[in-house]
Amino acid sequence: MTTTDTIQDLVPDKYKYGFVTAIDADTAPPGLNEATIHLISDRKQEPDWLRQWRLKALKHWLTMKPPHWAFLRYPEIDYQAISYYSAPKPARKDGPQSLDEIDPQIRQTYEKLGIPLEEQKALAGVAVDAVFDSVSVATTFKKKLAELGIIFCPISEAVRDHPDLVRQYLGSVVPYTDNFYATLNSAVFSDGSFAYIPKGVRCPMELSTYFRINAQRTGQFERTLIVADEGAYVSYLEGCTAPMRDENQLHAAVVELVALKDATIKYSTIQNWYPGDAQGKGGIYNFVTKRGACRGARAHISWTQVETGSAITWKYPSCILQGDDSVGEFYSVAMTNHHQQADTGTKMIHIGQRTRSTIVSKGISGGHGQNSYRGLVKILPGARHSRNYTQCDSLLLGDQCGAHTFPYIEVRNSSSRAEHEASTSKIAEDQLFYCHQRGLDEENAVALIVNGFCREVFKELPMEFAVEANKLLAISLEGSVG
Amino acid sequence: MGEPLLQIEDLHAGIPGREILRGVNLTLPAGQVHALMGPNGSGKSTLAQVLAGREDYTITQGRILFAGQDLAALKPHERAAAGLFLAFQYPVEIPGVTGMQFLRAAVNAVRKQRGEPELDPVAMLKRLREAAKLVDCNPDTLKRPVNEGFSGGEKKRNEVFQLAALAPRLAVLDETDSGLDIDALQVVAKGVNALRRPDRAFLVITHYQRLLNYIVPDVVHVLVEGRIVKSGDRTLALDLEREGYAAVEEKAAV
Numbered sequence A: 001m002t003t004t005d006t007i008q009d010l011v012p013d014k015y016k017y018g019f020v021t022a023i024d025a026d027t028a029p030p031g032l033n034e035a036t037i038h039l040i041s042d043r044k045q046e047p048d049w050l051r052q053w054r055l056k057a058l059k060h061w062l063t064m065k066p067p068h069w070a071f072l073r074y075p076e077i078d079y080q081a082i083s084y085y086s087a088p089k090p091a092r093k094d095g096p097q098s099l100d101e102i103d104p105q106i107r108q109t110y111e112k113l114g115i116p117l118e119e120q121k122a123l124a125g126v127a128v129d130a131v132f133d134s135v136s137v138a139t140t141f142k143k144k145l146a147e148l149g150i151i152f153c154p155i156s157e158a159v160r161d162h163p164d165l166v167r168q169y170l171g172s173v174v175p176y177t178d179n180f181y182a183t184l185n186s187a188v189f190s191d192g193s194f195a196y197i198p199k200g201v202r203c204p205m206e207l208s209t210y211f212r213i214n215a216q217r218t219g220q221f222e223r224t225l226i227v228a229d230e231g232a233y234v235s236y237l238e239g240c241t242a243p244m245r246d247e248n249q250l251h252a253a254v255v256e257l258v259a260l261k262d263a264t265i266k267y268s269t270i271q272n273w274y275p276g277d278a279q280g281k282g283g284i285y286n287f288v289t290k291r292g293a294c295r296g297a298r299a300h301i302s303w304t305q306v307e308t309g310s311a312i313t314w315k316y317p318s319c320i321l322q323g324d325d326s327v328g329e330f331y332s333v334a335m336t337n338h339h340q341q342a343d344t345g346t347k348m349i350h351i352g353q354r355t356r357s358t359i360v361s362k363g364i365s366g367g368h369g370q371n372s373y374r375g376l377v378k379i380l381p382g383a384r385h386s387r388n389y390t391q392c393d394s395l396l397l398g399d400q401c402g403a404h405t406f407p408y409i410e411v412r413n414s415s416s417r418a419e420h421e422a423s424t425s426k427i428a429e430d431q432l433f434y435c436h437q438r439g440l441d442e443e444n445a446v447a448l449i450v451n452g453f454c455r456e457v458f459k460e461l462p463m464e465f466a467v468e469a470n471k472l473l474a475i476s477l478e479g480s481v482g
Numbered sequence B: 001m002g003e004p005l006l007q008i009e010d011l012h013a014g015i016p017g018r019e020i021l022r023g024v025n026l027t028l029p030a031g032q033v034h035a036l037m038g039p040n041g042s043g044k045s046t047l048a049q050v051l052a053g054r055e056d057y058t059i060t061q062g063r064i065l066f067a068g069q070d071l072a073a074l075k076p077h078e079r080a081a082a083g084l085f086l087a088f089q090y091p092v093e094i095p096g097v098t099g100m101q102f103l104r105a106a107v108n109a110v111r112k113q114r115g116e117p118e119l120d121p122v123a124m125l126k127r128l129r130e131a132a133k134l135v136d137c138n139p140d141t142l143k144r145p146v147n148e149g150f151s152g153g154e155k156k157r158n159e160v161f162q163l164a165a166l167a168p169r170l171a172v173l174d175e176t177d178s179g180l181d182i183d184a185l186q187v188v189a190k191g192v193n194a195l196r197r198p199d200r201a202f203l204v205i206t207h208y209q210r211l212l213n214y215i216v217p218d219v220v221h222v223l224v225e226g227r228i229v230k231s232g233d234r235t236l237a238l239d240l241e242r243e244g245y246a247a248v249e250e251k252a253a254v
């Protein structure tokens, strides 16, 4: 019996976040038309400019077709069968006023997920904005942040309380016409997080959002907007889980980052949505548009993602390096197991002079998983003396899975250069035996070796989350080799 | 003389189409150090790997008892938990996994299998520091990925460090002295001597009698073409060095 066979039989699959919370929800009937937009805008009591923006997006979306260029296979999605709004019914009409008022069921859900919703538990120094289905339920640490002038709240609240800021930046990085999913999101986005770090302020704690998809047949369309004003610094973490469901659930988020002169935004994602079962049934479809703009000189945007969940991942966190000497980074671990498919990568658009970008992508495929890296590095004529370094490593855990690399590199001036390195490897029998000899069983040995493979990415994660990422990866690896 | 910790009886093992070990008998009591010598290709590493449970080799005849238990019933990681350690002739690189992560995982995996509680990070660090001290190893190696970019000698010393950290009942050292400079050789030997205990045994595979000046063996075995052709006290190693395998083999045949 080969190692490959044995690992396959090792562990039954368990998605430990696959519980459903029984709460009363206010859910819109399935379907998407102008009435849907009005329902959303009404429920959220939005200003007219936002309602009009949504309507424009819907109108545009109706003329668009879903993209098919990605290395992904899935049945057509019936967008009229999806509900575009679901909110837990609050005990009070105007929503929870303090953490104590949150539905205990919802709090329990978050506790199961290990999210420190209560401030006392948040010793780790993480401010959490929790998004439950479509609505943001609690934002911890709001006061402490407010003292520094930092705004961190649900985007629906920001629309109400900081309309000028939202209006100035919403859609400025990802316009509503951008792509099929981003346009859909612009039309129907429900909630998400908003953060603004004022000039010269270094945000003293990690800001964090946890998304959880709970209701059945709901799509989730978060919209996140983070603005770091001149000289500001912020590190943001997004974590996601979804209960186990048979139907595929659609998730089309948009994240926009704006870093002004000398500002730094670190955005880390741990995505652990339900990947479907071992036969490829169920799971989340994750079509996300994430983009950051380095608008000023020496601005710095760094994306770190650990993608272990979802049945399908379509995601390219990108950087537009406008400011001179600005820096863009993309560190990614994408794991596909069973029948999961991931087409992920990044775009680095160099516009300013002496701009630099680094891409480190680690793809791990097991089972029948398909893992593609798709990256575009574009250095424009004016981006003189710019540099890119790309490293793309794939690890195959079996012989039924696949790894694919699609690098597109365009360097349009002679003083700049882009470097690309790629490798594909398998775990060597020798390495496994060495680990076994030291006491590690198959599962632990594979997890350890994969962890080592991901080291360059994990070390970019905030400490607490590096540990979490490790655990997630170990869970996702179960039954991966075969 | 203690209980036999390791008992190899008429062991035949090999790869498909080729028998490499052709009837090995060896008894190693707890508390003793045995040296295993023999020409290149005689099957020393094969024996070591068969002890550790490498799947490439099939046992076709005979058996191995470890503390009274038939090893055939145990998977490699279970043998480790039972207290069997192999210092590899060619230690393997595990890219990106630091020595700390590796040993933490290993020590706790072994403890878990034995039904002992895992060590918390503080206790673990203490244990690893002590192990490093015992074998005079720079604890900074813990921060480096396992064997990655290590020199040949560093790799060998790292094996002895792992040995100290895992504190097994039986340690098989496969040419741990090869590639070591004279100072490193002494350090390694000192480490091994420090680890000698009445309830622990060593099987030291080596080509050089030099090592046996430092790690004094109770018994020396000579393996030729898959069979132990001669066993004796440490003077046997001196004879080998002086006269070569052929002569010793001839004498043994008489």
Ligand SMILES: Nc1ncnc2c1ncn2[C@@H]1O[C@H](COP(=O)(O)OP(=O)(O)OP(=O)(O)O)[C@@H](O)[C@H]1O
Pocket: B015, B020, B038, B039, B040, B041, B042, B043, B044, B045, B046, B047, B056, B089
């Ligand atoms: N996996 C294998 N596949 C093919 N041949 C093997 C394998 N393992 C061992 N052999 C062969 O079996 C014989 C014994 O090898 P082994 O490595 O045990 O020798 P050794 O005594 O350790 O030698 P050295 O002193 O050179 O280390 C050699 O001829 C070797 O080529």
Ligand SMILES: [Mg+2]
Pocket: B044, B045, B046, B089, B174, B175
């Ligand atoms: Mg050998």
